[in-house]
Every structure is written in structure tokens, then in C-alpha cells.
Amino acid sequence: MEEALFAWFMDLRAKNSIPVNGDLLQQKACSFACLLGDNEFKASPGFGTLGPETAEAGPDCASAVHEDEDAWEHLRSVDEVPTGISFSDYVNADANAVTTEVLTDADMLRLVGSVEGVTAEDAADDAAGAEAPVPTPGQVMDALDLLRHFAGAHEGTEDPLDALQTYEKSVRPLLTKRTQAKITDFFGGK
Known part of the structure; x- marks a missing residue:
């Protein structure tokens, strides 16, 4: 107690x-x-x-x-x-x-x-x-949109909007970085 x-x-x-x-x-x-x-x-x-x-x-x-x-x-x-x-x-x-x-x-x-x-x-x-799962690229972009909408609704928020834009530029390559699968990858191999 x-x-x-x-x-x-x-x-x-x-x-x-x-x-x-x-x-x-x-x-x-x-x-x-x-x-x-x-x-x-x-x-x-x-x-x-x-x-x-x-x-x-x-x-x-x-x-x-x-x-x-x-x-x-x-x-x-x-x-x-x-x-x-x-x-x-x-x-x-x-x-x-x-x-x-x-x-x-x-x-x-x-x-x-x-x-x-x-x-x-x-x-x-x-x-x-209980470790939080890694968010999907869609979830990350949704979160950025939500933050952008919040900051845009208030006056004098140029700095947060600039910071969001900088973050989005730095994280976008991670979100779009995908390797092209070969067609042979889908067939049962030897």
C-alpha cells in the first residue's frame, strides 16, 4: 500500500x-x-x-x-x-x-x-x-497526413510543417524501397 x-x-x-x-x-x-x-x-x-x-x-x-x-x-x-x-x-x-x-x-x-x-x-x-509492431508504409503516410492536417489547422505552424516535410523526404526512400522479385522466385525450386 x-x-x-x-x-x-x-x-x-x-x-x-x-x-x-x-x-x-x-x-x-x-x-x-x-x-x-x-x-x-x-x-x-x-x-x-x-x-x-x-x-x-x-x-x-x-x-x-x-x-x-x-x-x-x-x-x-x-x-x-x-x-x-x-x-x-x-x-x-x-x-x-x-x-x-x-x-x-x-x-x-x-x-x-x-x-x-x-x-x-x-x-x-x-x-x-510487448514490443510494438513496425508500422506499414501506409500507416506511416497516414500518420504524416494526420500531423500535417493538425499543424495546418493552426496559425504560425510553418516550422512544424517544414519539419514534417523534411521527415517525409528522409523516410520516403525507406517506404518505397522494394526489391523486384524474379518470376522464377515464385516457382518451386531445386
Whole structure:
């Protein structure tokens, strides 16, 4: 749990997106605990503080969920939520968003070896073994067209367009480089 929380903290810190305080760490620890099925988890107010007095001081997983549900019901009562949207839709809205690849909480737990016996080494081996296939010439040209279309849609993009043209000139010989097969190559040989 601590390794997953630390990995999440370092990831968030690297993005420099929001300041991280103790309350945020406690909430994320509760979130990780809920994913692991530990609804009795109580987050301590800081790293290295152990004992029953600190465990009682931190928020428990179940109360955090109830606070969110209470806030949701309040929003519904003042007509701030469109009809047909449920609390789970709201909570899981980010899960369906297409973004750059970001580790989910479950992925982070899996990477540090806390879920289903998968170790960080296993996850790293899987990632290393899954090598992307070499794109076809058609895929390369489609990607160049897509980038050209994107750059052309914005003003002041002469440099990216020039860079794309330079890249296309350098890669075109690789895409068109094919050797002519001999007709005898198609016959069963001796």
C-alpha cells in the first residue's frame, strides 16, 4: 500500500499539477484500500506514525465514500446534476476518458505487487515483451497526413510543417524501397 501511495505521489509530483498535502494522501490511501477490498482501513496522519491513536485519527474508507455520496445527494437536491447521471457515472467519469497513458490506481497497485500476486518485475517483463509492431508504409503516410492536417489547422505552424516535410523526404526512400522479385522466385525450386 505504501509503495503504491508513494508511486502515485511521485507521479503526481512529476506532473506538478496540484499541491499534495496530508489530507490528499489520506484520501488516496483510502482509495487504494477500497480497491484492495479493505473497507476497514484507516489512514494515519503521516508517514512513520504507528499505533492505535493515529489510526483512529485518520479517515476510514467507508466514511470517505459516504461523504462523497452525501455530497452527490446534495447536488441532486439543488438540481446541479443532469437527470440520468448516477453517482457511479460521476465517480467513473475519468475511467472512460481517452487521454495519454496514465496509470490507474489498480495499475499502480499491480506494479508495486499488491494485487493478485503480480510483482513489479512481472509487470515490467510484460511491458518489455510487448514490443510494438513496425508500422506499414501506409500507416506511416497516414500518420504524416494526420500531423500535417493538425499543424495546418493552426496559425504560425510553418516550422512544424517544414519539419514534417523534411521527415517525409528522409523516410520516403525507406517506404518505397522494394526489391523486384524474379518470376522464377515464385516457382518451386531445386
